[in-house]
Amino acid sequence: MERGTCGAIYLFNVMTIILFSFLGYIDSVGSSFEDETMATGYGAYIARPLLRNAFRPDLSAQEARAILENCMRVLFYRDARTINKIVIASISAEGATISEPYELETEWYSSEAALGYPTSPEQEKEKEK
Numbered sequence: 112m113e114r115g116t117c118g119a120i121y122l123f124n125v126m127t128i129i130l131f132s133f134l135g136y137i138d139s140v141g142s143s144f145e146d147e148t149m150a151t152g153y154g155a156y157i158a159r160p161l162l163r164n165a166f167r168p169d170l171s172a173q174e175a176r177a178i179l180e181n182c183m184r185v186l187f188y189r190d191a192r193t194i195n196k197i198v199i200a201s202i203s204a205e206g207a208t209i210s211e212p213y214e215l216e217t218e219w220y221s222s223e224a225a226l227g228y229p230t231s232p233e234q235e236k237e238k239e240k
Contacts, residue, residue, distance in 0.1 A: 119143075150182075157189055158182040172201060184215050 119137045135145030148162035165178045179199055187195045195215045201208050 153190065154182070154186060157186055161185065176201075180215055184217060187215065187217065 119139050119141050122137055122141065122143070134147070134149055135143060136149060136151065137143040146163075147166050147168075148159060150158040150162060161182050162178065165181075170178070176199060180197075183197050184195070187193055195217050196212050197215060198212050199210045
């Protein structure tokens with residue numbers, strides 16, 4: 112291969128071999144970056160700021176999962192064409208695990224003050240008092 116003609120896939124594969132813990136992104140035209148957090152697509156706009164704010168090098172697996180669930184919940188609220196069912200994968204020195212699909216807890220109730228009528232069972236009970 113001539114110098115300067117490497118494709119994005121080749122470059123990504125070389126980077127993962129040289130830097131085993133490389134967490135980065137290389138697009139189809141060769142633009143690349145690496146960071147402590149990563150998200151693609153719509154998540155790059157919405158979830159990456161949340162990930163950056165919450166990231167610490169010493170996060171536990173449970174803390175990391177809670178952060179990911181929060182990001183996915185925010186993305187779910189912002190995209191009306193999706194469902195709240197997710198799968199989370201975890202990779203460590205012990206191997207990889209992939210969760211079963213599960214639904215995130217969500218709440219679509221609006222404020223009674225904003226709408227003028229109760230929108231949740233709790234608001235309905237309050238109004239009856």
